[in-house]
Amino acid sequence: MGHRIEALMVLVLRVALGALFVYAGALKIGHPLDFQQAIENYRLLPKVATLPLAFYLPWLEIVCGLALIFGRSLRAAAGIVAALCIVFLLALIQAWMRGLDIQCGCFGSAPETGGLFWPILRDMLLLAVTGAIWLRAKK
Amino acid sequence: MRDALRILGLALILAVVSYGWHARHGRIEGESASIPRIPLAAAAREHSILWLDARPEEDYDRGHVPGALPLRPGSWDAEFPAVIDRWQPGNKVVVYCRSDSCETSEAVARRLIEATKWPDVYVLEGGWEAWATGSKH
Numbered sequence: 001m002g003h004r005i006e007a008l009m010v011l012v013l014r015v016a017l018g019a020l021f022v023y024a025g026a027l028k029i030g031h032p033l034d035f036q037q038a039i040e041n042y043r044l045l046p047k048v049a050t051l052p053l054a055f056y057l058p059w060l061e062i063v064c065g066l067a068l069i070f071g072r073s074l075r076a077a078a079g080i081v082a083a084l085c086i087v088f089l090l091a092l093i094q095a096w097m098r099g100l101d102i103q104c105g106c107f108g109s110a111p112e113t114g115g116l117f118w119p120i121l122r123d124m125l126l127l128a129v130t131g132a133i134w135l136r137a138k139k
Numbered sequence: 140m141r142d143a144l145r146i147l148g149l150a151l152i153l154a155v156v157s158y159g160w161h162a163r164h165g166r167i168e169g170e171s172a173s174i175p176r177i178p179l180a181a182a183a184r185e186h187s188i189l190w191l192d193a194r195p196e197e198d199y200d201r202g203h204v205p206g207a208l209p210l211r212p213g214s215w216d217a218e219f220p221a222v223i224d225r226w227q228p229g230n231k232v233v234v235y236c237r238s239d240s241c242e243t244s245e246a247v248a249r250r251l252i253e254a255t256k257w258p259d260v261y262v263l264e265g266g267w268e269a270w271a272t273g274s275k276h
Contacts, residue, residue: 029157032157032158032161033249034246034249037242037245037246037249038242040242041242052154055154055155055157055158055161056150056151056154058154059150059151059153059154059157060146060147060150060154062150062153063146063149063150063153064146064150067146073142073143073145073146075142076140076142076143076145076146077142077146079143080143080146080147101236101237101238101241101242102241102242103242103243
């Protein structure tokens with residue numbers, strides 16, 4: 001019984017996480033230049049790197065999200081999502097520490113309030129959820 | 140490992156196709172060019188500037204460039220009509236946010252150009268901080 005509840009919880013978590021990543025990616029694919037601007041605002045990468053990333057990252061989010069939703073290549077998808085969460089988290093934390101007055105850009109150009117604090121917390125939560133899914137996924 | 144490479148590869152293929160589509164429809168060239176920046180000294184010499192304030196509402200209420208209209212991504216639909224009403228041919232439009240480290244002015248300027256095709260849209264170098272410092276001297 002306990003095992004079934006645990007399995008159900010993991011299923012709910014991975015579908016929710018997958019849907020969130022598909023949503024986040026879908027918001028960006030139509031406006032890659034806006035997302036490029038969001039990446040540039042973090043002042044971490046040279047301009048030449050931001051345009052390819054602005055095209056690649058949203059599709060990576062969507063493919064990983066769909067894999068999580070449909071349970072295909074689960075361990076690989078969860079591993080990539082965890083890596084993305086770590087990269088996003090580091091970028092957010094350095095921007096926060098440098099006092100950059102920017103928006104997260106996590107969901108395209110959708111308006112966000114509250115600065116970078118909440119995106120950092122959200123990313124930590126997503127990382128924890130992804131880690132749990134990765135650990136449960138079969139090798 | 141093979142699954143991970145498959146996911147990374149599939150995303151790469153989709154990104155390349157997406158890039159091709161955007162390039163073919165002219166949605167990359169031109170739009171990706173940075174919005175020109177105008178120094179405060181140059182802006183101060185102009186007589187027909189339409190100032191747009193892209194900072195949060197509370198900052199605008201605390202103080203803004205005289206005559207500046209608020210225009211922010213989050214309240215675009217409500218604020219944009221007033222901008223259209225105020226603009227006159229020959230106007231230089233200068234958008235500002237808090238400082239050089241904020242990106243809202245650039246986003247607003249980009250969206251404004253996309254919506255209006257106005258020729259002279261600039262971002263104020265140094266943003267509100269530059270204005271506030273400049274007006275004290």
